[in-house]
Amino acid sequence: xxxxxxxxxxxxxxxxxxxxxxxxxxxxxxxxxxxxxxxxxxxxxxxxxxxxxxxxxxxxxxxxxxxxxxxxxxxxxxxxxxxxxxxxxxxxxxxxxxxxxxxxxxxxxxxxxxxxxxxxxxxxxxxxxx
Numbered sequence: 001x002x003x004x005x006x007x008x009x010x011x012x013x014x015x016x017x018x019x020x021x022x023x024x025x026x027x028x029x030x031x032x033x034x035x036x037x038x039x040x041x042x043x044x045x046x047x048x049x050x051x052x053x054x055x056x057x058x059x060x061x062x063x064x065x066x067x068x069x070x071x072x073x074x075x076x077x078x079x080x081x082x083x084x085x086x087x088x089x090x091x092x093x094x095x096x097x098x099x100x101x102x103x104x105x106x107x108x109x110x111x112x113x114x115x116x117x118x119x120x121x122x123x124x125x126x127x128x129x130x
Contacts, residue, residue: 009068012061019058026051 030047033039 016058016061019054023051023054
């Protein structure tokens with residue numbers, strides 16, 4: 001992913017954060033108005049409507065971000081994706097390490113077998129001959 005695209009993603013997340021702050025401020029003002037002895041129903045409705053409008057916008061923006069992350073994490077093609085290549089690389093590395101381990105195991109077994117053959121040969125060469 002290019003720096004430009006990363007910056008754009010971060011800007012979108014910052015905008016969502018700002019909307020969340022706005023939403024909380026609207027809710028707070030609505031509650032403050034309701035806590036008064038004589039609350040203004042008009043002010044409560046205005047703040048409640050602002051809260052609901054911002055909530056819908058936040059919900060839509062977060063859904064877009066989740067959809068993007070879902071595409072990225074499942075390896076589907078998207079702009080600037082390196083996920084699929086990284087996954088292939090990781091799996092190749094894993095197979096390489098597994099192959100190395102198996103070769104080390106086989107080498108260890110070969111070495112043990114050679115030692116057993118040497119011991120067997122030495123044992124027979126030292127044994128008295130009739």
